[in-house]
Amino acid sequence: MSEVNEKIAVEHGLKSDEYKKICELLKRTPNITELGVFSAMWNEHCSYKSSRKHLKKLHTRGDQVIQGPGENAGVVDIEDDDAIVFKIESHNHPSFIEPYQGAATGVGGIMRDVFTMGARPIANLNSIHFGSPDHEKTRNLLRGVVKGIGGYGNCIGVPTIAGQTCFDESYNGNILVNAMTLGLVNKNKIFYSKAAGINKPVIYVGSKTGRDGIHGASMASAIFDDKIEEKKPTVQVGDPFTEKLLLEACLELMAGKSIISIQDMGAAGLTSSSIEMASKGDLGIEIDLTKVPCREENMSPYEIMLSESQERMLIVLEEGKENEAKKIFDKWNLDFAIIGKTTNSKNIELFFNNEKVAEIPIDFLADNAPIYDRKWVKAKLPKKNNFSKDQFKPLKLGDCLKKILIDPNIADKEWIWDQYDHTVMADTIQKPGGNAGVVRVHGTNKAIAASVDSSANYCHAHPLTGGKQVVCESWRNMISVGAKPIAITNCLNFGNPEKEKNMGEFVECVQGITEASKYLNYPVVSGNVSFYNETKDKGIKPTPSIGGIGLLSDYKKMMTMELKNDGNYLLVIGKTEGHLDQSIFARNILSEFNGPPPEVNLFNEKQNGNSILNLKNKNLIETCHDVSLGGILTAISKMGIKSGKGVKLFPLEGLVNKFEYFFGEDQGRYIIEIKPENLENVENILKKDSIHFDKLGLVEGDKITLENDIKLSIDEIKEGYKKWLKEYMVN
Amino acid sequence: MKSSVIIFPGSNCDRDMDVALRKFGFKNQMVWHNDAEIPKSDLIVLPGGFSYGDYLRCGSIAGKSKIIKSVIDFANSGGLVLGICNGFQILTETGLLPGILQQNKYLNFICKNVFVKIKNKENKYFKKIKKEVLELHIAHNEGNYFCSSNELKSIEDNGQIAVTYCDHKGIEDEKNNPNGALKNIAGIFNKDKNILGMMPHPERMIDPFLSGEDGSIFFKTLIESL
Numbered sequence: 008m009s010e011v012n013e014k015i016a017v018e019h020g021l022k023s024d025e026y027k028k029i030c031e032l033l034k035r036t037p038n039i040t041e042l043g044v045f046s047a048m049w050n051e052h053c054s055y056k057s058s059r060k061h062l063k064k065l066h067t068r069g070d071q072v073i074q075g076p077g078e079n080a081g082v083v084d085i086e087d088d089d090a091i092v093f094k095i096e097s098h099n100h101p102s103f104i105e106p107y108q109g110a111a112t113g114v115g116g117i118m119r120d121v122f123t124m125g126a127r128p129i130a131n132l133n134s135i136h137f138g139s140p141d142h143e144k145t146r147n148l149l150r151g152v153v154k155g156i157g158g159y160g161n162c163i164g165v166p167t168i169a170g171q172t173c174f175d176e177s178y179n180g181n182i183l184v185n186a187m188t189l190g191l192v193n194k195n196k197i198f199y200s201k202a203a204g205i206n207k208p209v210i211y212v213g214s215k216t217g218r219d220g221i222h223g224a225s226m227a228s229a230i231f232d233d234k235i236e237e238k239k240p241t242v243q244v245g246d247p248f249t250e251k252l253l254l255e256a257c258l259e260l261m262a263g264k265s266i267i268s269i270q271d272m273g274a275a276g277l278t279s280s281s282i283e284m285a286s287k288g289d290l291g292i293e294i295d296l297t298k299v300p301c302r303e304e305n306m307s308p309y310e311i312m313l314s315e316s317q318e319r320m321l322i323v324l325e326e327g328k329e330n331e332a333k334k335i336f337d338k339w340n341l342d343f344a345i346i347g348k349t350t351n352s353k354n355i356e357l358f359f360n361n362e363k364v365a366e367i368p369i370d371f372l373a374d375n376a377p378i379y380d381r382k383w384v385k386a387k388l389p390k391k392n393n394f395s396k397d398q399f400k401p402l403k404l405g406d407c408l409k410k411i412l413i414d415p416n417i418a419d420k421e422w423i424w425d426q427y428d429h430t431v432m433a434d435t436i437q438k439p440g441g442n443a444g445v446v447r448v449h450g451t452n453k454a455i456a457a458s459v460d461s462s463a464n465y466c467h468a469h470p471l472t473g474g475k476q477v478v479c480e481s482w483r484n485m486i487s488v489g490a491k492p493i494a495i496t497n498c499l500n501f502g503n504p505e506k507e508k509n510m511g512e513f514v515e516c517v518q519g520i521t522e523a524s525k526y527l528n529y530p531v532v533s534g535n536v537s538f539y540n541e542t543k544d545k546g547i548k549p550t551p552s553i554g555g556i557g558l559l560s561d562y563k564k565m566m567t568m569e570l571k572n573d574g575n576y577l578l579v580i581g582k583t584e585g586h587l588d589q590s591i592f593a594r595n596i597l598s599e600f601n602g603p604p605p606e607v608n609l610f611n612e613k614q615n616g617n618s619i620l621n622l623k624n625k626n627l628i629e630t631c632h633d634v635s636l637g638g639i640l641t642a643i644s645k646m647g648i649k650s651g652k653g654v655k656l657f658p659l660e661g662l663v664n665k666f667e668y669f670f671g672e673d674q675g676r677y678i679i680e681i682k683p684e685n686l687e688n689v690e691n692i693l694k695k696d697s698i699h700f701d702k703l704g705l706v707e708g709d710k711i712t713l714e715n716d717i718k719l720s721i722d723e724i725k726e727g728y729k730k731w732l733k734e735y736m737v738n
Numbered sequence: 739m740k741s742s743v744i745i746f747p748g749s750n751c752d753r754d755m756d757v758a759l760r761k762f763g764f765k766n767q768m769v770w771h772n773d774a775e776i777p778k779s780d781l782i783v784l785p786g787g788f789s790y791g792d793y794l795r796c797g798s799i800a801g802k803s804k805i806i807k808s809v810i811d812f813a814n815s816g817g818l819v820l821g822i823c824n825g826f827q828i829l830t831e832t833g834l835l836p837g838i839l840q841q842n843k844y845l846n847f848i849c850k851n852v853f854v855k856i857k858n859k860e861n862k863y864f865k866k867i868k869k870e871v872l873e874l875h876i877a878h879n880e881g882n883y884f885c886s887s888n889e890l891k892s893i894e895d896n897g898q899i900a901v902t903y904c905d906h907k908g909i910e911d912e913k914n915n916p917n918g919a920l921k922n923i924a925g926i927f928n929k930d931k932n933i934l935g936m937m938p939h940p941e942r943m944i945d946p947f948l949s950g951e952d953g954s955i956f957f958k959t960l961i962e963s964l
Contacts, residue, residue, distance in 0.1 A: 154846075154847075157847050158847075161788075161847055161849075161877070161879075162748070162750075162788045162791070162792075163750065164750020164751070164787060164788075246791070247788070247791075248747075248748050248788060248790070248791025248792075248793070249791075251747075251748055251750065251788070252747055252748075338772075339747065340747065424849075425846070425847075425848055425849055425850055426846050426847045426848070426849070427847075427849060428847070428849045428877045429849055430849060430875055430877060430939075430942045430948070430949060431750060431751060431754070431786075431877060431942075432753070432754060433754040433757065433758075433941060433942050433944070433945075433948060434948075435948070436947045436948065447947075562947065563947070
């Protein structure tokens with residue numbers, strides 16, 4: 008066994024003073040296995056040492072919340088004893104190094120987090136961010152990530168129902184892969200990771216342990232440099248077939264009453280799973296590493312403890328239930344080994360070949376892990392641009408629209424989601440490409456809507472506003488399909504927290520998320536933080552991804568976004584001020600990248616959303632779509648493209664700048680389609696509720712027209728919109 | 739009518755098939771791959787998924803599994819065997835159906851609605867279907883049907899081509915061939931037409947709120963023909 012010193016500790020990603028603290032706590036020098044365990048538990052990824060202080064402020068409570076952050080996943084009540092378990096998690100660093108396996112194991116990991124709690128996964132989602140389309144790595148990374156996500160999810164047989172794909176040069180050196188899973192569970196049969204009772208058998212199930220993924224969590228807590236290719240061995244290798252067996256076996260075991268606690272072996276593998284279970288139960292744990300099923304020869308205790316081999320679970324069983332449990336895992340051809348027991352020592356004790364190879368008090372690893380109050384700077388609200396009339400003079404609305412529809416961040420993403428099985432389980436009633444994915448709660452009238460959103464440009468321009476905005480956008484996506492928003496999970500992707508600017512972005516985005524989720528009663532119930540998304544001093548734009556879920560009590564009343572019938576009216580709900588700063592229009596057409604993001608008015612947001620749900624419950628809405636990137640004209644184009652129907656826009660009243668009106672990205676807005684016979688009724692309700700609305704136009708023919716300004720056939724705009732990504736990927 | 743759905747480790751459309759069969763009146767039972775015998779059935783279904791992880795080749799390990807001998811015996815005695823997607827792949831691996839299913843032409847998994855033309859209605863699967871073209875759903879990575887020219891001649895001569903990819907009007911051209919399958923073949927029969935293997939999933943099209951309802955037609959008419 009090699010001698011441990013400060014240099015070796017630093018190679019493990021620990022800071023010098025952190026190593027000193029370890030020696031002080033132990034009152035001795037740790038051996039190499041112990042050092043490995045410390046480094047795995049104290050890295051940013053597992054310890055949340057830079058973020059913990061701020062995450063405490065998140066709004067996490069509500070009547071609908073059964074389990075908030077701190078467990079494998081969050082749990083919310085969806086009535087009738089049903090509950091949804093859900094969480095989003097990042098797999099950014101590994102996906103950049105090895106896109107297929109990185110993304111695949113990201114999906115596998117998040118699904119395990121969900122079924123660990125006793126839930127059968129019913130839907131997957133993802134949010135993926137890549138560098139500029141011109142960057143040499145982007146195409147291959149995108150291809151690999153999409154294949155990885157599909158390869159894993161398709162095999163398990165869980166539909167991938169929605170997602171989001173963004174391109175921006177700030178991700179050239181650090182892509183983002185955030186995977187989200189929803190599972191369904193009976194709310195009285197939820198499983199937790201807290202161990203209880205002494206001398207209970209600790210069981211290892213699933214795949215064998217190999218040498219893959221060692222130091223994965225430490226790698227995910229570091230910035231990238233030129234030698235990043237050398238990190239390939241730290242990326243885990245996924246086997247979705249084994250995961251499918253593990254899923255079925257675990258759910259079969261969970262149907263009985265033998266499990267005390269269960270935890271998947273994710274980041275930092277056996278180390279973090281065993282310590283978390285013991286720590287939550289205020290117990291000790293003893294593990295005989297000789298008994299861990301290994302797939303490679305001569306694995307050392309150090310390697311066994313730090314391996315991040317996939318598809319493994321740790322279970323604390325009731326005594327005497329070992330045989331019953333083993334039978335189930337035998338049936339599914341999975342390894343089953345009793346590797347240890349719970350103790351009252353409050354230490355983790357590791358044995359190998361009858362020798363004690365490590366002993367560390369659990370609280371040193373969990374409660375005494377370092378917490379940093381990092382310095383941060385507040386962002387100033389940028390000055391608004393004063394666009395001059397001359398800038399708009401040469402522009403034509405129709406040409407601008409065509410250009411915006413082929414912007415990589417707007418263009419259709421069918422090439423991606425065609426590769427994901429989005430219909431398996433036969434309950435997907437809204438497929439990718441809509442406002443949100445929707446799956447039925449099997450065998451009931453209920454359905455769950457889900458979406459993932461991020462707005463890195465807004466967050467970059469002003470983190471506080473951006474943080475609020477993403478939550479609101481998620482809320483609007485739920486409303487747009489007619490679902491009552493229930494709760495969110497967040498994946499907080501940021502740069503290097505040791506830099507005050509990046510830390511400030513984090514702190515203020517979290518504050519924005521908190522304000523909005525509190526106001527909208529849309530609490531955060533789970534999530535994760537990914538820092539150090541930085542390569543050679545260049546960090547990503549702050550990118551909190553928000554995964555939201557909503558409940559439809561009657562799935563037959565779900566709303567969709569494609570235009571329905573000629574002669575129906577289109578209304579814009581919410582006020583259009585014409586905010587162009589940070590919009591797609593400003594970037595793509597005016598090449599203006601500065602300025603503040605659109606303002607978020609939480610009062611209006613809530614009022615407008617609730618009034619949409621109210622109208623929907625009265626069966627007054629035919630179609631609904633929220634207005635987001637690209638503004639009103641982009642929104643109606645997408646609605647038209649979906650059904651091939653056109654829109655006759657009414658002339659604007661007064662001296663409104665048409666570009667601002669049609670491309671502005673003001674918040675809190677929706678476009679709804681109303682039957683002519685319902686128009687008066689709808690107008691009266693909206694007026695009574697003091698909701699601002701504009702009459703936008705009529706569904707008509709197969710063209711988008713506006714007096715002499717626009718005359719575009721839907722077929723023409725559809726072609727560009729549909730083909731950009733397909734052509735990009737072929738080239 | 740009694741049906742049995744075989745579950746292999748890695749099957750993932752077994753539940754969907756169970757739901758569909760029951761919805762249209764079958765008394766369905768699930769049969770585990772390690773069982774040696776299949777309960778008395780009028781129809782055996784090999785569902786979609788990734789049996790045994792699709793390791794080696796899609797369907798190949800399932801084609802050698804314990805239960806498969808009973809399936810072969812049942813088929814050889816004239817029993818109805820339906821293989822959907824991975825089930826189709828398994829049927830070609832056992833030799834019950836000719837040809838093979840290669841990786842899709844553009845090397846990507848494809849999940850989308852497609853139209854298929856019914857090529858032969860003189861069999862229990864399609865004889866009561868009035869439509870000529872059905873809208874069904876595919877979700878696969880290896881659905882590119884291929885066989886030798888001799889085999890092709892023989893399956894054509896024997897009317898073994900069951901369904902082909904086409905457009906909504908029934909035009910079978912390259913544009914409407916999602917995976918590069920030979921002659922747009924989406925499904926085939928054995929010589930006696932009691933075994934049907936096809937890539938499209940009728941069980942995902944049994945409800946207007948799902949992708950569509952043409953799958954309902956398939957199951958409704960199937961139980962009527964038995």
